[in-house]
Amino acid sequence: MKDMLMIIMAAVLANNYVLVRFLGICPFLGVSKKLDSAMGMSLAVVFVMVLATAATWPIQHLILDPLGIGYMQTTLFILVIAALVQMIEVFMKKSMPALHKSLGIYLPLITTNCAVLGVCVLNIDEGYSFVNSLLNSFGSGVGFLLAMFLFAGVRSKIETNEYPKPFQGVASTLVAASILSLSFMGFSGMIDNIFGGM
Secondary structure, eight states, X not given: OHHHHHHHHIIIIITOTTTTSOOSHHHHHHSTTSHHHHHHHHHHHHHHHHHHHHHHHHIIIIIIHHHTOGGGHHHHHHHXXXXXXXXXXXXXXXXXXXXXXXXXXXXXXXXXXXXXXXXXHHHHHTTOOHHHHHHHHHHHXXXXXXXXXXXXXXXXXXXXXXXXXXXXXXXXXXXXXXXXXXXXXXXXXXXXXXXXXX
């Protein structure tokens, strides 16, 4: 139980895919202007990360490794992720048209979100079991959601303030993202201290 909790907490805080590993920056910067679209995108990413891990882990261990074709990992994983995203897009278009419209082009871009592929590949590389891989994927998705939620709040405050001309627009967004990233990097020692003492 302690190990499971540590995997989730480390994925959310210390190994945050956006703010520490710098994966998934495109949707992080592109969809974080409005809180509702940021939350919708984040929930879709959490769902895709867990489903993609549930599909790719068995493919790796039951097909690719026994056949000795591990070099096909990236290609197959991208195909699986693309299929999952397409299914989610069709579902959202039918059942949640407003959210589907607000996400726009960013929903299909989950297919190319390197955080989703990164979670699937790193679960294999870290040697996680199936359950631990699912926990890591869930924690990584929650970490993505947390980063998007916090950054959407920061961006809403940035847009209401006035800055010197060189800092307006993208510059202020990137400075805010870097400061948020630095704050998350401080969590790595905290996770070790909390779970190391248990």
